[in-house]
Amino acid sequence: MSTAHELDLDLPLATDLLVSFLREEVRSAGMERAVVGLSGGIDSALSLALCARAFGPENTLAVLMPYRTSNPDSEAHAILTADRYGVERRLIDISRMVDGYIEPNAVEDGTRRGNVMARARMTILYDLSVEWRGLVVGTSNKTEMLLGYSTQWGDAAHAINPLGDLYKHQVVQLSAHLGVPREVLEKPPSADLVEGQTDEGDLGFTYDLADRILYRLVDRRYTRADLVAEGFDETVVSSIVQRVVRNQYKRRPPVIAKLGYRTINQDFRYLRDWMS
Amino acid sequence: MNSDLRYRLCQTNPALGAVHANLDDHLTRIAAARADEVDLLVLPELSLTGYFLKDQVPEVALELGAPELERIAEATREGTAVVAGFVERARDGRCYNAVGWFENGRLVHVHRKVQLVHYGMFDEGRDFAAGEHYDVVRSARADVGLLTCEDAWHTDGAFLHMLDGADLIVVPSASPARGVLASEEGGLASVAAWDRLLATHAMTTTCYVLYANRTGWEDGIGFSGYSAVYGPDGTRLARIESIEEGCLDGVLSARDLSAQRTMTPLLRDSKPWLLQRELERRFGASDLESYLDGNWDEDWSDDPDIDVDPELDAIDDENEE
Numbered sequence: 001m002s003t004a005h006e007l008d009l010d011l012p013l014a015t016d017l018l019v020s021f022l023r024e025e026v027r028s029a030g031m032e033r034a035v036v037g038l039s040g041g042i043d044s045a046l047s048l049a050l051c052a053r054a055f056g057p058e059n060t061l062a063v064l065m066p067y068r069t070s071n072p073d074s075e076a077h078a079i080l081t082a083d084r085y086g087v088e089r090r091l092i093d094i095s096r097m098v099d100g101y102i103e104p105n106a107v108e109d110g111t112r113r114g115n116v117m118a119r120a121r122m123t124i125l126y127d128l129s130v131e132w133r134g135l136v137v138g139t140s141n142k143t144e145m146l147l148g149y150s151t152q153w154g155d156a157a158h159a160i161n162p163l164g165d166l167y168k169h170q171v172v173q174l175s176a177h178l179g180v181p182r183e184v185l186e187k188p189p190s191a192d193l194v195e196g197q198t199d200e201g202d203l204g205f206t207y208d209l210a211d212r213i214l215y216r217l218v219d220r221r222y223t224r225a226d227l228v229a230e231g232f233d234e235t236v237v238s239s240i241v242q243r244v245v246r247n248q249y250k251r252r253p254p255v256i257a258k259l260g261y262r263t264i265n266q267d268f269r270y271l272r273d274w275m276s
Numbered sequence: 277m278n279s280d281l282r283y284r285l286c287q288t289n290p291a292l293g294a295v296h297a298n299l300d301d302h303l304t305r306i307a308a309a310r311a312d313e314v315d316l317l318v319l320p321e322l323s324l325t326g327y328f329l330k331d332q333v334p335e336v337a338l339e340l341g342a343p344e345l346e347r348i349a350e351a352t353r354e355g356t357a358v359v360a361g362f363v364e365r366a367r368d369g370r371c372y373n374a375v376g377w378f379e380n381g382r383l384v385h386v387h388r389k390v391q392l393v394h395y396g397m398f399d400e401g402r403d404f405a406a407g408e409h410y411d412v413v414r415s416a417r418a419d420v421g422l423l424t425c426e427d428a429w430h431t432d433g434a435f436l437h438m439l440d441g442a443d444l445i446v447v448p449s450a451s452p453a454r455g456v457l458a459s460e461e462g463g464l465a466s467v468a469a470w471d472r473l474l475a476t477h478a479m480t481t482t483c484y485v486l487y488a489n490r491t492g493w494e495d496g497i498g499f500s501g502y503s504a505v506y507g508p509d510g511t512r513l514a515r516i517e518s519i520e521e522g523c524l525d526g527v528l529s530a531r532d533l534s535a536q537r538t539m540t541p542l543l544r545d546s547k548p549w550l551l552q553r554e555l556e557r558r559f560g561a562s563d564l565e566s567y568l569d570g571n572w573d574e575d576w577s578d579d580p581d582i583d584v585d586p587e588l589d590a591i592d593d594e595n596e597e
Contacts, residue, residue, distance in 0.1 A: 025493055028493075160496070
């Protein structure tokens, strides 16, 4: 990290806060351990690094869940990462589980297949959460959550999430700080659902550009006109705003029809940490 | 303040909604403070209840005279005075974000938070009624002004305490940790903002300022700790350099307070009558009544003697649509 970036974190401070968050929120749920789905990518590597620091390697479980078409590098990088932090790892091949549904039902569409894989992984993580007596810790960062670049009830499903207020740039920066392996840090981010796929290819803009636009829109409350005046491409700004708006449903609990005087999530208002 | 005052600030992590668990924690801390001959023990805002209560507010509210408050009062019968936060349920049913001053076996004074905060992540205006007074506590040890968290973000409370002769201003708080971007000064941006704010209050009022902020997490919102004490010249005297639970002990010097006020006689030179005249020139006596009725916007903007920013008017119109 040679030159300063406007989203650079105070790294020791961010680490301390996230470790403190993980410890207290997991304890609030009555547990002391964590389960992380480890893809071989940078986001899950960072979640794992933070959990290992918060709970100790002996209380952190890394679950690798490749599908038969997954890039073999992903599994190799996941193993590298799990071993770096000394956590227990489980390898569970999801091919039979996923194929058991998509083959007889002729699911050809790439998005549908990707969603089925993501939800199969979620099912496994939540099952292992019971066996391991640990909470499922999320791996979605702020950039992808805002853009909706995730599968609802799939990779977006978890109990708590230490990365949800970190832009992609900050994930990379913090990962380097916490010693995520170089192979993971340097490869282009990919959902690894189709060969050669990259996040930035799917999205049509770079993460760096998305980060800078989202930071202004969300954190600084600039308007679209402010961004265009600052020199950002109007088409990209519009496309990002559209994605944020269109994917709001993924960030909210299901909508409930209000009939009574006190409705869950409307005017029945208690924290999750209620009496924890 | 005739003599030095030994204080202890505790940055605690109250369990949300668990009044009795928090009460036990308070009683333990009070006993320890008494054993250590502490004059004043300060706990954070809503220390008996936790902060993001939402619909729990009426469920954890205590009427003055409630056994939980009596037990804290009883614990102060000898020695240590205590500042602690709770939800007060008034006889008319309104709930207040309250801070109590407990001393000599009694709940001597209750400060109801005036500046409820309802922007960003906060929604206090929905859950609490707002206090309407800033009164100084006349303790045997010192004259003390209380400002609850957001009260300190407005200049009027600190100024009124100064006029009323406060020696120290106590600020119990539940301030969330925010701002983790790299900066030259380092640390949380929200902690740095509080530091500037409290140092300024201490300097402009020539009072000691004692800031007790809580720690812990409630649904992903962390509280930033860094409780601190400022001298009457604005110097930060001591601070807990952590977001974790902890206590800070120290002594406030009566001599230093007196000397600072000799060197910088801001209280002597303040002109409250000028402020009163200027406020009346803006609002007038009758407008002030309308202001208290809560419909001052219309009256103010209709007054030809007052310059109203046309852009502000436009914003108000938009909001009404």
